[in-house]
Amino acid sequence: MSITRFRLAMLGAALGFLALALAIRAVAPLGGWAEQSSGTALYASMTYAGVLFLAPRLSPFVAGGIALGWCWGAELFQLTGVPAALSEESLLARLVLGAAFDPIDLIWYPIGIVPLVALHLMIRKRT
Structure with a gap:
């Protein structure tokens, strides 16, 4: 697969994860367990696809590590209160x-x- 096609696939995957998260949010009770947990996992999935969109030559493990580092970093950054303040002013800041x-x-x-890293490894092994 060419780099351009791979990037388009990763963009499509990221948009698909976002659409799925929004669909779950539309039907799940607001603030409920399903909405919160699925949204968090799908945010991470979207981040993984975004990392590979930006750097398509990364190995699955490196891309997974970068995505996980970003997610954990963003979560820990919330302890400072800065994201909460930014979220009051911007929906984009709240989403990111x-x-x-x-x-x-x-x-x-x-x-x-982790499931995306495993899937990526299986696809790479097959091709």
């Missing part, structure tokens, strides 16, 4: 950085990334 620290999110991020 979140607003409030939740230690359970630290578990859900790898749940959104």
Whole structure:
């Protein structure tokens, strides 16, 4: 697969994860467990696809590590209160950085990334 096609696939994957998260949010009880957990895992999945969109030659493990580092970093950054303040002013900041620290999110991020790393490894092995 060419780099351009791979990047388009990663863009499509990221948009698909976003659409799925929004669809779940539309039907799940607001603030409920399903909305929160799926949104966190799908944010991580979207981040993984975004990393590969930006750097398509990365190995699955490196891309997964970068995505997980970003997610955990953003979550820990929420402890400072800065993302909460930014989120009050900007929906985009809220979507990218979140607003409030939740230690359970630290578990859900790898749940959104590890299956994609495994799938990526299987696809690379096959081609």
